[in-house]
Amino acid sequence: MTKNLYSILLLLLSPTLLLSQAVEVSPPDFIKTIKFKSNTTQGQLPILKLGEPLVLEFDALNANEEDFYYVIEHFNFDWTPSVLAKAEYLRGLDNQRIMEYYNSFNTYQVYSHYKLQIPNIQTRGLLKSGNYMISIYDEYDELMFSRKFMIYEDLVNVGVSVKRSRDVTVIDEKQSVDLVVATNSINFNNPLETIKTLIIQNNNLNTSISDLKPQYTLGNELIYKYDTESAFWGGNEYLWFENKDVRTSNVGVQFIDLKDIYQSYLYPNIARAGRPYTYNPDLNGNFQVTAAERLNTDIEADYTMVHFSLLNEELKDKDIHVYGNFNAFAIEPLTKMEFNPESGKYEVSFRFKQGFYNYKYVVVDIDTGELDEGAISGNYWQTENNYKVLVYYRDLGARFDKLIGYGEATSVNISN
Structure with a gap:
């Protein structure tokens, strides 16, 4: 069939x-x-x-x-x-x-x-x-x-700015996204119903915020300035490793071994929640395939077995996963870590193509499946995050949702 x-x-x-x-x-x-x-x-x-x-x-x-x-x-x-x-x-x-x-x-x-x-x-x-x-x-x-x-379609201008949370109880942990949608080419009919928005943090659809309604209309501008509804947990900068040269240790790699394929053992990580924030430039969870002394990385870059380890006490009723855009931020059995009582570490290993990779450790509740990105890494308002905003429009009588605008900003210049 x-x-x-x-x-x-x-x-x-x-x-x-x-x-x-x-x-x-x-x-x-x-x-x-x-x-x-x-x-x-x-x-x-x-x-x-x-x-x-x-x-x-x-x-x-x-x-x-x-x-x-x-x-x-x-x-x-x-x-x-x-x-x-x-x-x-x-x-x-x-x-x-x-x-x-x-x-x-x-x-x-x-x-x-x-x-x-x-x-x-x-x-x-x-x-x-x-x-x-x-x-x-x-x-x-x-x-x-x-x-x-x-x-x-590039039909509207989407202004995006990142602020510290207006909720004083989480002002040190969250970031809020303000929007302005402006156009001279479209007369919005009933924007509360016909306009829909999607805010994406670090290319991760799993944590996106959708369908916020414009709070104000000023001429041809739709303004969104929410206190809590458009706020994201700040998270922390991603950890990273680089294995572009499989024959020697690189950034984040403690040592290597060769069995059936190369084995890359990363330095053990520790929980960063509750520790002072430190800025380290990252790719916001993404990755880049690269290999030393290779002309065509598509077919000449090798795969290595990458070994992760996290120094952390054993958690009850919760799992720890390795998390990043290397698998579209999916929580799956492959990324689940197992606690080793002899070493006192959570450990897991799986294959990566040579390159530069961002990752972090996240906690998942076994009963509810609820994801907590900040349990191991912490949440800090200073964290550099990327935000993308998509604006959709379905006019009265239309048959599908047009994507009419796209805007982007980072929290590098975050303000109060």
């Missing part, structure tokens, strides 16, 4: 699925280093201007040279499926095989590197702004993974 026919039957049999929100599916363990590329970013949440090419790359570590297929779907602001037909938002065809792939060269870890660029011969472009999901299937129609991305 084809994927398209299967989707049609599901919708006919269960209309309630139309209201279900799309969630990203994490890949199996043999698929690594999923990243989107553009002229300015790598490994980050892709927010593209309408007409800009989309480039998705990933590695398959099973050395089978498998065939993979991609499907693209359009979604509403709240990630429920839009009513647009495929031909309305996509020029050409999807459900096509990824044609471009290369095998690794001169590496201990054998892998195939896949690259998909849109537009291509079969999929000639995306026609509408808004939310999208790209899903990758294998030749047996099994879903391997999915990733969200956004396409915007």
Whole structure:
């Protein structure tokens, strides 16, 4: 049964699925280093201007040279499926095989590197702004993974400023984001209902704040200055390591070993919550693939087994995970740390492609699944964070949510 026919039957049999929100599916363990590329970013949440090419790359570590297929779907602001037909938002065809792939060269870890660029011969472009999901299937129609991305039109100006929290009880731990949406090209009809916003901290959709309503209208400007609703925990600067040279220790790497592949043992980390804040420049959770003395890192960068360790007392009813954009901030069994009573450390190891990586340790409640990013790292108002703001608009009688504006700011120049 084809994927398209299967989707049609599901919708006919269960209309309630139309209201279900799309969630990203994490890949199996043999698929690594999923990243989107553009002229300015790598490994980050892709927010593209309408007409800009989309480039998705990933590695398959099973050395089978498998065939993979991609499907693209359009979604509403709240990630429920839009009513647009495929031909309305996509020029050409999807459900096509990824044609471009290369095998690794001169590496201990054998892998195939896949690259998909849109537009291509079969999929000639995306026609509408808004939310999208790209899903990758294998030749047996099994879903391997999915990733969200956004396409915007530059129709409004989005002013973004970062302030210390106006709530004095958390003024030392939180940051608040103020917005101004202005335009001369659109007459907003009933902006309380037709305008929707999304604020994203450090490219992490899991902690985003959505659907704030404008508090004031001043001429052609919509103003958002909330006390608590637009506030984020400040967090702390990310930890990092670099293993661009697998034969010697690099930044954050205590020592290395060679077994079936290279083993990189990081320096043990300690809990930073409650300690004085220290500024260290980071990538806000992101990563950069790089390898010393390699011309083409796509296929010449090797994989190493990276060993993490955290000096911390054993927690009851809570798990500790390694967290970052290396896996789109997913909480999964692969990232779960185990407590070693002999060493008094939480430990875990998994594979990373050579490069520069940000990470932190987070706590997850076993019963509720609630994530606490600051339990190990702490929360500080001084932390340098990146904030992206997306503005959506659905005019009266329209059939989908347009993404009409995009703004960005950092907390480097945070003010009271």
